[in-house]
Amino acid sequence: MNIYQQIEAEIKAASNIVITSHKSADGDSIGSSLGLLRFIxxxxxxxxxxxxxxxxNFxxxxxxxxxxxxxxxxEEVAAAFETADLVFCLDxxxxxxxxxDMQALLEAVTCKTVMIDHHLNPEAFPTLTVSETTASSTSELIVELIEQSGNGxxxxxxxxxxxxxxxxxxxGSFRFPSTKPRTHEILAKLLGAGVEHHLVHEALSDNNTASRLRLQGYAMCEKLEIMEDYMVAIISLSKEELAKYNYQKGDTDNLANQALSIKGMKAAIVFTERDGIMKMSFRSxxxxxxxxxxxxxxxxxxGHANASGGMSELSVTETVEKIKGLVPSYFSIQ
Structure with a gap:
């Protein structure tokens, strides 16, 4: 019995299943959670x-x-954990x-837990673990679960x-090195199952608000700094700047990729001041x-070699200066 068949057996034996994922939800955490839910x-x-x-919002x-x-x-989340007899930890x-808060609930459960993830250096807390660091995404691994458990x-x-x-x-729309031949095989299976891929792309691309576009335009025009000796781009946005453009969650998610698209750029670092800290996005x-x-x-x-996250408790200015001081140690000069 392979690991995916073991997970299927646990699903079938359970009565109260909880599916969890990380803070700051993204397409993979939402997609893998919803796909697993519907499979269950x-x-x-x-x-x-x-x-x-x-x-x-997007x-x-x-x-x-x-x-x-x-x-x-x-209260509802706590009740779900208290009655759970199987907990999934996705992405x-x-x-x-x-x-x-949710960490305390997870660490208190006595039922079996299942990790399905593709990030480096997993902790050894789950009962069953699928940790495939070469997979493009956790969503890809949910397809593997469905296929390799015999439920294709x-x-x-x-x-x-x-x-x-x-x-x-x-x-990154299949542009990152994590996109392997197996990824395309799985995409073909999804299209064969009836997924209308063009509608997914349209839903993601054609949902901008005017304020989101203005914020992104301001960031690229006024806040983009390029360390040309190392070809590293930096964008910083304070809480006041975010408020000026009516920031909504997700409005800055693509800024790092936009900066990285500049010809010759090696890396891009974007950080925004939210909830009293600098939330950081690294792309390379x-x-x-x-x-x-x-x-x-x-x-x-x-996170991943070319896509990671982080945080800083320093001010905007101090964080920019810290980044600039560190770049020469991590990137070669042009």
């Missing part, structure tokens, strides 16, 4: 999705109305990635659409320019 329902079981916080076209949020429904590999016939557009979304967003190109080590060693973060 196809198996005739019930599950609740419990996330730390809401999805960003994902509201997905039906996440049944999700329980720690920030909005703490994260350390319990502190779900925030302190259940894959349809309802399950497949959020999983396609998760793969699409975590691969090529195996010779990893950003996860920089994020982990200096900004309490980490």
């Amino acid at each position: 329902q196809k198996l005739g079981k019930t599950a609740r999705v419990c996330h730390p916080d809401p999805a960003p 994902l509201y076209w997905l039906d996440t109305s049944g999700f329980l949020l720690m920030t909005e429904q703490p 994260y590999n350390a319990t502190n990635r779900i925030g302190p 016939a259940l894959l349809d557009s309802e399950i497949g659409t959020p999983l396609y979304l998760g793969i699409l967003t975590d691969t 190109k090529g195996v010779e320019n990893p950003v996860n080590v920089l994020a982990a060693e200096h900004f309490n973060g980490g």
Whole structure:
């Protein structure tokens, strides 16, 4: 029995299943959670999705109305954990990635837990672990679960659409090195199952608000700094600047990729002042320019070699100066 068949057996034996994912929801955390939920329902079981916080606005076209949020429904989330007999941990590999309140609930459960994730250096907290660091996304691994547990016939557009979304967003529209031949094989399976990929792209691309575009335009025009000796771009946005452009969650998500698209750029670092800290996004190109080590060693973060997150408790100005001081140690001069 392979690991995916073991997970299927646990699903079928469970009565109260909880699906969790990391803070600061993104396309892969939402897509993998929703795809797994619908697969579990196809198996005739019930599950609740419990996330730390809401999805960003650009994902509201997905039906996440049944999700329980720690920030909005703490009592319902706590009750779901207390009655759970199986908990899934999707798209994260350390319990502190779900925030302190939900972390306490997860670490208190006595039932079996299942990690399905693709990030480096997983902690050894789950009962069952699928940790495939070469996979493009956790959504790709949910497709593997469905296929390799012998349930490929259940894959349809309802399950497949959020999983396609998760793969699409975590691969940067299939441009990152994590996009492997197997990724395209899985995408073909999703299209064969009825996923209308063009509608997913339209839903993601054609949902800008005027304020979001103005904020992004301001960031690129007024806040973009380029360390030309190293070809590293930096964008910083204070809480006042975000408020001026009526910032909504998700409005700055693509800024790092936009900056990285500048000809010759090796890396881009974007940070925004929110909730009293600087939330940071690191993006880079090529195996010779990893950003996860920089994020982990200096900004309490980490992730993939070319796509990582982090945070800083310094001021905007101090964070910019810290980054500029560190860049020469992590990127070669032109």
